[in-house]
Amino acid sequence: MTADDQRTAADLLDAVGPAFGKLRRTALLEVDNPISAKDLSRTLVLNLVLEHSSHSEVTVGMIAELLGSDPSVASRMVSDTIKAGYLTRAASQQDGRRTILQLSDSGRDLMTRFRKHQRDAYDYITADWSEHDRLELARLLVRYVDSVAALKERSRTKEGDQ
Numbered sequence: 001m002t003a004d005d006q007r008t009a010a011d012l013l014d015a016v017g018p019a020f021g022k023l024r025r026t027a028l029l030e031v032d033n034p035i036s037a038k039d040l041s042r043t044l045v046l047n048l049v050l051e052h053s054s055h056s057e058v059t060v061g062m063i064a065e066l067l068g069s070d071p072s073v074a075s076r077m078v079s080d081t082i083k084a085g086y087l088t089r090a091a092s093q094q095d096g097r098r099t100i101l102q103l104s105d106s107g108r109d110l111m112t113r114f115r116k117h118q119r120d121a122y123d124y125i126t127a128d129w130s131e132h133d134r135l136e137l138a139r140l141l142v143r144y145v146d147s148v149a150a151l152k153e154r155s156r157t158k159e160g161d162q
Helices: 010-031 037-053 060-065 071-083 107-127 131-161
Strands: 087-091 100-103
Touching: 010 060, 037 060, 037 071, 037 087, 037 100, 060 071, 060 100, 071 087, 100 107
Parallel strands: none
Antiparallel strands: 087 100
């Protein structure tokens, strides 16, 4: 019996939030050939551009909204990512006065490397788990993230109805 098996349901559920908080701060930096801490923060912006550019034009304002941050913070993050060569600015095809963000070839390369790094980290961290447990956690994490996205969409729909 593991320590997790001995926790009460309430204790286990209370531990989820702090556990998520620790994930990004530690796990990805401790695997072989880590992504630099600076590039790790840049992947936040790049991931949002990748995730949303297929169905909308991504702007600095959208990045701020998606990050839940002040527009000036998002602007600094975007500017840093552009200076690093991972993002480019382009004219909007919908409104020529607006500037949108797009991944550069270097940005796509970084995200490919980052995805491999994430997978390597998962494999490393769960190396002594059973295949069933590894796949079950992966399935549940993806389901959790999908539920978070659905919750955000419901909130937007509800706000639009008011």
